[in-house]
Amino acid sequence: MSCTGDKEANLRKAMAGLKEAAVKGAQIVCLQELFTSLYFCDTEDYEHFKLAEAVPGPSTEALGRLAAELKIVIIASLFEKRAQGIYHNTTAVLDADGSYLGKYRKMHIPDDPAYYEKFYFTPGDLGYKVFSTQYARLGVLICWDQWYPEAARITALMGAEILFYPTAIGWASSQDEKTNTEQYNAWQTIQRSHAVANGVHVVSVNRVGLEQQGAMKFWGGSFVANPLGSLLYKGSHEEEEVAVVEIDTAETDRYRTHWPFMRDRRIDSYQPITRRYIDEE
Numbered sequence: 001m002s003c004t005g006d007k008e009a010n011l012r013k014a015m016a017g018l019k020e021a022a023v024k025g026a027q028i029v030c031l032q033e034l035f036t037s038l039y040f041c042d043t044e045d046y047e048h049f050k051l052a053e054a055v056p057g058p059s060t061e062a063l064g065r066l067a068a069e070l071k072i073v074i075i076a077s078l079f080e081k082r083a084q085g086i087y088h089n090t091t092a093v094l095d096a097d098g099s100y101l102g103k104y105r106k107m108h109i110p111d112d113p114a115y116y117e118k119f120y121f122t123p124g125d126l127g128y129k130v131f132s133t134q135y136a137r138l139g140v141l142i143c144w145d146q147w148y149p150e151a152a153r154i155t156a157l158m159g160a161e162i163l164f165y166p167t168a169i170g171w172a173s174s175q176d177e178k179t180n181t182e183q184y185n186a187w188q189t190i191q192r193s194h195a196v197a198n199g200v201h202v203v204s205v206n207r208v209g210l211e212q213q214g215a216m217k218f219w220g221g222s223f224v225a226n227p228l229g230s231l232l233y234k235g236s237h238e239e240e241e242v243a244v245v246e247i248d249t250a251e252t253d254r255y256r257t258h259w260p261f262m263r264d265r266r267i268d269s270y271q272p273i274t275r276r277y278i279d280e281e
Contacts, residue, residue, distance in 0.1 A: 001031075001240045002209030002218075003038050007051065010036045011059060015066055017242050022070040024244040027096070027135040030075040032207040032222075033143050033168040034089070037079070042212045044119040052081035056100045060092045068098025073133045075140060077166040080105070082122075089121045091142055091166055096134040104129040106142040107151060114172070114216060117144070130158045136249055139200075143167045146191055146204070150273065156198035161249040163194060167206040170218035184219055184237075192229035199227045199256040201247045208238055227255035 001017060003010050014035050021029045034040075036059060040048040053059060055078050067074045073096050080090035080103070089106035105124030109117045128151060131138045139160025145151045146165050155163060169187065171180045188204075195202040201224065208220040222235035224245045233245045256262055272278055 001035065001207060003035065003207060003211075005038055007036045011062065015062070018063075018066060018072065018074060019070065020242045021244060022072050024242065026072055026244045028073040028075070028133065028138070028162075030164045030166055030203055030205045031077060032205050033077045033166040034079055035077060035166075035207070038211050039168045039170075039207070039216070039218070041117045041120060042114040042216065044116050048120065049081075049087065052079040052087050055080040055088075055090050055092050055103050060094065060100055063092075064094045064098040064100060067094040067096060071096045073135055073138070075138070075164050075166065077142065079120075086122050087120055088124060089117065089142055090124075091140050093131040093133065093138065093140065101131045101133065102129065104140045104142070106145060108144040108148055110144045114212065128154045128158060130155060130160045136247075137161045139163045141165050143169060146187065149190075149194060149197065152194035152198055152202075156194075156200055160200060161252060162201045162203060162247060163198070165191065165202070165204040167204055167222075168218065169206060170211075170216045173210070173215055173217050180219070184221055188221065188223060191223075192225045192231075195225040195227055196229040196259075197261060199252050199259065199262065201226055201232075201249070201251075203245075203247075206235075208236070208240060227252060228259075 018029050037051050063074050063076050074094040077091045080088040090103050092103045093101045095101050105126050107124040109121050109123050111118040137159050139155035141151050191202050191204050203224050205222045207218045210217055220235050220237045224232040235241050
């Protein structure tokens, strides 16, 4: 979906989309990153901290009631105010009975032109998380986490049957089409590789629309990949969409036995991964 500067209107719009998804047969619905607002991290502005809320809090309460009504699981990305001066980029999970299952705080925080997230967000301190819902055991990671195979691996090792990535990523409107295509392909490819390496489905949900006074075009392109990295669905780069995609989590065992990457992991040899850079013997 696209967003505006009206937080309540964005929440209502998201809830309407959740209802539409439920009517279409959805059991688990993932909303995009920071769906209650414009992507505000394009500037370092203290006023934007007023967008934050407690998690659990008002949004999770409203979404929990809707989850119970529709009997769906809701994955909701929110700007969390943890305490005075401590804020997180956080995703809450509401089960199909409306219960609050918990939250994941974004671990990898970028700082790039128009993505000044380090100004707003304290890095996550809850570690990687999985959530046992009525329909599946979910792993949730957030946007910049997409580029890190370590995050996907650990979440999969914790028993996630599906990896969900709520996202906000786009192109500079002034950028050439070749660069746009190359960037989108890299973004999609790295996440499809997580599906392959871990033998799980990956669901990535991005926003669309022009923001930042037209300087940023969020590229949409939401997709679902199976455990061999094949695309089961790919969304538009421009249009708002509600898509329902059937996933068979029982496929994981078949993929993992035919391509036994998990079996052949040499965990005794991976200690160097904890170093920033291996520049000394």
